Amino acid sequence: MKELNPIFITVLQVVIVLAIAPVFIGWLNMLKCWSQGRSSAGLLQPYRDIAKLFVKDIVLAKNASWIFRFTPYLVFSVPVVASVIIPIISTNLLLSPTADIIVLIALFATARFFTALAGMDIGTAFGGMGASREMMIASLTEPAILMAIFTVSLAGKSTSLAHIAQVFASSVPIMRPSLVFAAIAFAVVILVEGGRIPVDNPSTHLELTMVHEAMILEYSGRHLALIEWGSMMRVFLFVTLGVACFVPWGIAKTGNITEIALSFFFMIIKVGIIGAGIVFVETGIAKMRLFRLTEFLGGAFLMATLGMLSFFILE
């Protein structure tokens, strides 16, 4: 039995995130096509999209400032940094103490902050609209995220992801009511942060419904490729974040090579099932009107709070 170095595992995780995130998006699109009775472009279509964008030239608006050119690189770099920290295939990571779950959420918020600024940089109505809506949705989601984290950290007695995953993975897999409520809230968070229906539609360019797309409308070429790749990784990482917090069973706790291979296999299955769940929601409900989101996100907050209360009352 060969033991893998934690540094190697960390690098492996980055490679996995960079490589699997487009496949995951391809999986979502494929399921969506099937459920709507269309034939799909295959699992690897997102790769082809990114590759095509990378060879294209950039056309930049005349008044674009450095913020507009810097944002794609930041949007790409934040998920890469996060993939060093989130336990995806193993909890034995070199740099997992760098950031706990609160820091991770805030790191993604930094990327969002810059995306919103880039949306306002050119001075179009669409960009400002996207930025305004995105920040509004984000501010309503934040309390729900925090309450979900609170519940998880109560049960795991930590906010460090690797530690939470380790504690839960070594416990008996039972349904704890507090975690079920928190998981429901976190599922909503995944939909919001991933920009999926019913909050936002990633495949629309209709002005009334755009949120994330409206901000990045002016991007082209490799800038757009980096942003697209970054947002794919973001969706994937939020899903793995949910996995690490709520269903970490099967994750490797050591650097044992077979354990890691097994853990990778489990991760693919878990992520695939969650992807199917996302598609189920997306095809099941229509996109919500912007001001209906208050109730939707308020519901998520309520769920997370219920989770916390049930922890105190039942456990």
Add this chain to the structure above:
Amino acid sequence: MILSPINLAIFSIVLLFVPVLLCALIRQNPLVLRVMAFSLAAFASFLSFIAGLWTLSSGVTNQLILPIGLPALPFHLRLDPLAGFFLMVVGLLAFFVSIYSIGYVQGLGTKRPISRLIVFYNLFIVGMLCVILADDALSFLIAWEFMAGASYFLVLFEDEHVENRRAAFLYLVIAHIGAMAILLAFGVMAGVATGFGNFDGYTFDSMRQATFSPQWATVAFVLAFFGFAAKAGVIPLHVWLPEAHPVAPSNVSALMSGVMLKTAIYGIVRVTFDLLGSFPWWWGALVLVLGLISAVMGVLYALMQHDLKKLLAYHSVENIGIILIGIGLAMIFTSFKFTTMAALALIAGLYHTLNHAMFKGLLFMGAGAVVHATHERNMDEMGGLIHHMPWTAVFFLVGCISISALPPFNGFVSEWLTFQAFLLSPSLPAPLMKLIIPLGAALLALTGALAAACFVKVFGVTFLGHWRGHNRPHIYETCWPMRIGMMLAAMSCLLLGIVPTFLVNLLDGIAETMVGSKLNVAASGTYNWMWLTPMQPERASYSGFIVLIGIIITISIAYLLFHLKSGKIQRGDIWDCGFEKLNHNMQYNAISFSMPIRRIFGFYFNIRERVRLMPQLTSPAFPLKLYYNLRVRDRFWGWIYKPIIEAAFGISRQMGKLQQGQIHLYLIYSFVTIIVLLAVVL
């Protein structure tokens, strides 16, 4: 004279009087006066920063009795770690702002002499330093009034506008109501300390040694908290802040918002933890709840503003709220004797105190540069400044990221520490608090996210896009002293964000003296300065340094891989989905940006929105013009202040009826008074 922290601090205070004298000596040459006065102020502030840092790192307490003041009531001065920390905060920001002022004051024009600004600016810093050094009620209150008076004249600097005079008056009234409450609080404490027998109780030392009965302690605390809250701008006593800060010159707003509000925080910590010592949990709950209300309401009000400086002033309300959340939690934990947790919460609050001083000072300095360049405070008349003021834009952006609590800058560190303190609250023994306090964490998260939304708006509308106003002045970048002042503040925002352990270790000394426990974040291991681990390492840890390095490395790799391979960038017109008739009026502005939030949280405000269409006579379907009028008002003004003002006017009108101007009436009044007094005596 031996070189000790307190002597250094006193020396810096004496040095601050030199610019005041300079004003009298070299009035003819404003350039020399300006440069010399503010350089000296910067030097003196730096010395007081050193004095504070020295005290904090050595952990010693210096005391001194100055034989000035009333006979038999000399001034007591004391520099302990807590005072040292606040001395450091005031000194550091005053240092940056003084450098900035060398350039800024030039732009104030030649209409009025700058000597008035120089005199009150220096006296204002002197007042703040003396408040922190004071160790008896008398000198504290004298310094407090000194500070309030000097800042009143600074707010009134551009006194030709009615709104400035009105704002300054409002500030003076609320400052004095607060000062009265503080005076009464000290009176109660001094009285109890000596059993209302003599005057010896006025020193803080005798208050420290006294034991207070719960009733008297509560009276003293409530009065003191009310007084300090009026200065700090805690909701509902915040109304003066958004009036006074915008009209003062920006260097003064930076100091008022960045550090003057902090003297009130100092007062709260000093009175509760140090002078009164022990307290019931509900005091902490009161501070916590008011802190939460201030944080959420402050940021919501800020979102509704389109006046740049008014918006920043409301953000001060928010940040004072965040600081009070930390202090309130520390009080609750202390009252249940969870000293390590109390240390964490107190350090979080104090850390945010320094952070807020840095980023709010930076933002007000940046706002000063913007207002100076555009002659405009309304953000909706700005836009695209990043192309004309690249340096200011970068520094302002640093301030925006820091205040929005985003890693790896400093605002995030203190909010993260506050969250960690919140996460520990379930170990409290009272079941009700276990359930209620975590909801506070959700409100804090909401505050942080709304602040981010607000600063996307501020930076996006002011610095990005196209110019939104009608006529566009020629805009230049600011001069070097202003840039250096802002750069230093921006650098401290970054440093406090990536290497927080240094300051947390220093703050440990305060926690030890105030709540009796330490955090020991850097207990063991190499490279321990990189990791901020407030409790056990497996509980939570954060390394802003590694996060920053990681981001820099990945960005560089991505840039090298993708940009250098084919770095071609073609510049073209705006695409905008192929829409051709785009003009600059179609951009989002401050009012439209906050519209979704205004709609969701609208019930907190008094909003009046009026839309009027001017139809074309020939074809009514195509209107010529649209008038949009929005007025957002603070509800507290109508709820609390207006009734009080009306009642005051009503009473004085009734009293005025006594004065008829006829001599025989006044004679009758005197006669009746004498009869009544005689009746009482006999």
